[in-house]
Amino acid sequence: MKTKDLEKLFTDQDKQAIEVAIKRAEQKSSVEIVPCIIPISDxxxxxxxKLLSIAMFLALAISYFSLGIALLSATVLVTAYITILPFRRRMIGRVFMDHRVWQKAKQVFLEEEIFLTKHRTGVLILISIFEREVAVLCDTQIYKMTDPKTWKDISDKLADGMKANKPAETMLTAIEKIEALVDGKALPEKDLQDNEISNTIRYRS
Known part of the structure; x- marks a missing residue:
């Protein structure tokens, strides 16, 4: 999936709503929210x-009866992996995909230099399309004021929106949850005119 394809997942109204929601959340504290969407995390x-091993085993087992059927079965298996996304996800495994999404989030956090905010109050919302998962990663100032488990719980709940293929709604919900979570926290104040990081969605390959 190319960058232009990722952009098509959001209408102009979606993009505007996301930027407005981020601006509203950031006006209440020094939090800096960075929305990002990627096609796949690995x-x-x-x-x-793994697929090759299964296909070879299947082909060898069936070839005892018919070589043609064996080759056909192996071909069907490979084709299913390439074309049927739920099958690919099952072959990869949910636990491993979850791990890779969080690893990718950490990479994006560094590459987007979210850690450079004045008060270390940056928060990344990463949506990974293929895995249909969300990772919400915050910087040290916010992390130490919240229960670390909270961020994983929020991410897991947001993933439900991605399972319904609603990236825009998922992103808006994520922003609302972050806003609610930091509300009332003793975060450093900032100049309301000081927007350290752009509110626009990052589309990364």
Whole structure:
């Protein structure tokens, strides 16, 4: 999925609503919210080897009866992996995908330099399309004021929105949850005119 395809997931109204929601949340505290969307968090090369092993075993087992059926079965298995996303996800495994999404979130957090906010109050919302998962990652100032488990719980609940293929609604819900979570926290004050990080969605390959 290319960048232009990612952009098509959001209408102009969606983009405007997300920017407005971020601006509203940031006016209440020094939090800086960064929305980001990516097509996939890993190439999952290990899954290809896993599939190959299964296909070879299946082909060898069935070839005892018919070589043609064996080759057809192996071809069907490979085709299913390439074309049927739920099958690919099952082959990769939910636990491993979850791990890779969080690893990717940490990478994006560094590459987007979210840690450079004046008060270390940046929050990344990463949506990974293929895995249909969300990772909400915050910087140290906010992290130490909240229960670490809270962020994983929020991310898991937001993933339900992605399972329904609603990235825009998921992003808006994430912003609202962050706003509610930091509300009332003793975060450092900032100049309301000081927007340290752009509110626009990042589309990354």
């Amino acid at each position: 190439d999952y090369a290990h899954a290809y080897w």
